[in-house]
Structures are given as C-alpha cells and as structure tokens.
Amino acid sequence: MSVSAAPREIKSLRDFVPFILSELKPRGKIFTPFNIISVPVIILGVILIAYRMIKGIGSITNLSQDFPWGMWIGFDVMTGVAFAGGAYVLTFVVYILRIEKYHPIVRATVLNGFLAYVFYAGALVIDLGRPWHIFNPIIGNKFGLSSVLFLVAWHFLLYMTAEFIEISPAFAEWLGLKRTRQVLSSLTLGAVVFGITLSTLHQSGLGALFMMAKGKIHPLWYTQFIPILFFVSSIFAGLSLVIFEGSISQRVFSDHLDDEHRASHNDILIGLAKGCAGAMFAYFFLKMLIFMHGRHWEYLHTGWGLWYLVEIIGLVLIPCYLFLRGAMYKNLTSIRVAAVLTILGIIINRLNYSVIAYKWYIPLPAHYVPSWMEIVTTLAIVFAEIWVFRWIVIRMPILRKPPAWVTGG
C-alpha cells in the first residue's frame, strides 16, 4: 500500500491544516459495492432523521403508548453496546493479563468499541423525545440518583472517554505527535482498569433497566438475574463480533496488516473461539439454573417456549459447541459459523427483552414491529460507523504496526 506522504511530525498549525485536508481526500476505488449500497442508505437516513426532528418520533416509527422502546433502543443501543463488549474483554486480556498474542487486534477492537458507543449510543439522540435535554443528568438539571438509567448515562459518557484515551496513541502516531503520544500511552493502563469496571456495570446496567418491567416481559426471560445475564453474554457477544469483524478486515484491509499479524491471525481466532465457548457455557449453565428455579415448565409447550429454546439451544448451545469444535480441530469455518450464530443469538436476546417478549400478551398486529424507516435509519447508522472505521483504519496505525519512531525508540 502507498504510505502517506504527509509529514510525520506536525509542529504547528500551518503543517496541521494541509495534513488534515490531504487526509480527508478519499483513497482507493470510489464505486465499490459497499459504497454504492451504503451512500443512498445514509442519505435517506439523514433525510428521515431530519423529518423526525420536525414531525416527532411518531412520524417515522411504529412506537406506541404500549411500546415506548422499539428497534432504536432494542437493536442500536442494547445490541450495539453488547457487541462493543469485545473492547473491555480484550483490553483485560492484553493489558491486565498481558497475553501478547492478542496485541495485534487490540487497537482495531477498541476503535470498534469506541465507534460503537459514539454511533449506537449516539443513536439515542434520535430516539429521545427531547434530545436537547440529553446533558441534564450530567450538568445537574436534577440528578436522578435512584435511576438505573442515570448510572448507565454517566457510564456511557465516562466509558467513551476511557476508550478514547485507550485509542488516542494511534491518533498521536498518525499526527506524529511524539510527546503527546508518550503522555497518552502512559494513561492506557488506568483507562483500561477504569474502562473494565465501567463496562461491568453498564453492560449489566442495561439489563437492570428491565427489572422494573416486571410483568411486561415474558416469565421465561424475566428474572432477577437479568443484569448478570447481560454482563456474561456481553463477553461472548463482543468476542464473536471481534471474530466476525476480524475475518472481514483480514480480507478488506489485507494491505494494512503487518506480516506478523497476518501469520498469527488464525491462531488469534482459535484463542478467541475458546474464550467464547467458555463464556457461552457459563451463560448456558446460568440460564439453566434460572430456568430450573423459575419453574416455568408450563410455558415450554407454548410458542414462546419454542422461541426460548431456539435462542438458548440453537443460538447459544450449538454455537458454543461449534466454537469448541473449531478450536479443537483448528477449523476456522466452524468458528466463523459459530460467530455468526452467536451474533444472531445476541440480537434476538436483546430484542426479546426490549421488543419481542416485551408485552408478549399483546399479539400481532397490535404488537410493535419496526417500520421500514426505523430499519433504514438503523442501517444508515451502521454504515456511517463502518465509513468512519474504514477512514481511520486506512490512515492510522490500527491494524498495521505503529511507525518506526514508536517501536524503534
């Protein structure tokens, strides 16, 4: 690949502006299939969001008085944040346990996590009815201290900061700021410790939000252990997404990978698969314990019981086995299939809590189903995140090694 000819060290604003301008120019082919699909979707998404801001949330969503939270919360926020869990798991492995094997993928994962928070938690802004008040719990226009959502809001903000600090050395390397990089990278361990703590609390906190929806969520899903289930599932949700995303990046950004990374990539995937299998088994075991103690056998014969079994057997136990098998026989296809199934399982699980098994006693067609416009805005947000991710990966040392002045000195 062509290494940027831009100055590697920026001394003044006069260097900075042309450098940024040159970096803003697109690189590579413009008419790729991804671009052709994503650009119209993003444009349409922006139009829909503008329309929603003028006409209200009801104008483009199917939300109702019975279903105040729909796809934007259930998928964008709940699921998006679970998938961002890979960042705290990997930083734990690399910076706390110091398992160097996973070092090559830690930056891409943290970047992905950071962007996931910015975009998916940012999607909250369009879901909030009065988004101009979003900073009220931060600036103290009343602190709702007894609210789980208050905790989640603060943790989102603090965790985004922690992740930004974790990824910031890459930004400094890109700009050639040697001194700044030194300062920023000395903050990494602190940010990691802080970040893992915050993640533990808000991953489980997202589950705790549903504690007061008792009676509205189907008994097969509602339990007092929802927070723990959300936390444990965020571990393998995050890792599965790392496997999935890593497999794609491997191909799409293969020019940007350093040789060492390329060689160890399969080995990394196998290690991650083992981690997933372990976490998933623990999760399955917890689910079984909760089911036994809940004594909800009677629901198993219903359609909801079948749906529950699809989730817990088809999208937890089976991928768990596939991960294990893939790791034992070094079969990457098995691992990738397992990752896709797991991702599907997490999406369904989070949607079950927020949408599908929420007010299960209200049957279709009165039950909430997202409108096409909600789906388009969600897709637009996902595509926008991928655009930013790609822009950064191509320009900064995320997948490739840091510049020589870091590794050499």
Added chain:
Amino acid sequence: MDRRKFLKSLGVGVLGAAGTALMARRPHAAEYSSESGEEFKGVLVDTTRCIGCRSCEEACAAAHDLPAPDIGDESVFKEKRDTSTTQLTVVNRYKTEKGIFFVKKQCMHCGQPGCVAACLVKAMKKHDDGAVTWDTNCMGCRYCMISCPFDIPKFEYNSWNPKIQKCNLCWEQRLTKGGIPACVEACPTETLLFGTKRELIEESRRRIYRQPKKYVNYIYGEDEVGGTSWIYLSAVPFEQIGFKTDLGVTAYPEYSTGFLYAVPIVLILWPAFLMGLSYLTRPEDEKEKKEKKR
C-alpha cells in the same frame, strides 16, 4: 452556568454515579406518608356508586386545557378505552356477574412510583402531598413508561417538542392552591372521595364492614405495588372490572435496588482487583526498572 458551579455539579454527578445505591431509599410496603412526614393524599373510588356520567372526564379536560369530551355519547363504552395524551382519565363499562359497573382510570399515584425511580433527571416527582407529576427537564427517554406497572405515562409521539401526559392529581392547577382535584369536585354521586390515604383506608373498611354483601372484602391499592394513593372498592372481584391483580405488593423501585446496591461494591473492588492482577502479570525486569527509578 459558571465554571465553579459546573465543576461542583460534575463532582456530584461522579459521586452520584458511584454512590447511586447508597442514596436509594429503603422501601417498605404500603407507605402512607412522605419522608418529611406529610400524609399522602389520594382518592377513594367506590365503583359501586359510579353511574358512568363521565363528568370527571369533562372536568379533567377543562382543568388541563385539553379537548373537551362529548360526555353525552354513550357509544364510547362499546370498547375499553385507555387514557391518552389528551384524556388523562377515562371511564370504562364492565359487564359482570353482578351487573354493570363503571370504572374510572387514571394515574394511581403510587406511594413509591416506578416512574419516579426510573427518571434519570427527576422530571417525575412524588410530592410530599402524594401527587406524582411531570416536569419539563425531561429528556423524553420514556423509561417511565417502561417502569409503570399501570402503563399510565403517555408520550406525545407526534410533536417535535413532546411531553409526557398523565394525571397529576391537579397538583399544579388546584392542590397547591388549597383545592381538591377537578374530577372529585365534579362527581355527582360521591363515587370519588378525596383525603389522606390513611383516612381513605379507614373509610373503605367502614363501608366494607357496614355492607359486607355489597362489597368484596378487598381494597385495591392498599398494598398493590407497595401501596397507591388512589384506592378502589368493588362489588365484584377486581379482575372482572379490568384491574391487574398479579402486580404483587413489592414497590417497583425495589426490583432494581439489588443491582444498585452492587454498584459501589463493584466500583471499589474491581479496580483494586484489576490493578493487583496487572501488577502480578508485570514482567520482572519492568518492575525492577520502576523500583530503581524511585
């Protein structure tokens, strides 16, 4: 906002995020008074007296500047209506084994409301006199709607500047001026009785004891979800007149206190544990380097 005030509130916020659990109230069932000791006020609805005239609906709309309902139109009883952003109270008709009964529906004004515990900016507030009200610092997250056991808060989905609409016990309109709720005043049959919850419970018991054949021996709202400020009497079992009878007596905020209590513990133990683990895994030469530097 000046910088000092900002930093101060930032500090409170950080501490709050840490110590949320410590601040959570220790709940107990069937509360009758606020923390300051003031008795909660509420309304007793004796469904055996209601004739379905809907004067309460009319008075409510007038008190809250909402479109006036056509109370002569009896066709509304054909289906069960829910409260809405423009109707903070509705009367429904139920056909039961003992005949036809009319039941008024509105916010129950819980002793420990789920919506108040849910609100991250305290836009939902339980006042000392018992009223649960909504304020404009709301950000529109609709978590109150998720957390309300009775599905009462209603959101204006079709406005760029939406509000949460619900019965406020005429707190702003009348209560603070020494009045009583508009619906109570308008009721021609004394179905509605305004008073402190303690008095209302006593009155309910009196009616049940005096006419045990007329009433079922149950006061809905005495203990439901930890006790509500609106309570109901009925001639037939409550599930026959549209009440949820499986809500339990636990106050809704209590369901999330378990999680909130765990927060400060994790916040203190996790970093210590992680730092310790990180020290253990640090390569020996790096440790020595650090020692020498000192």
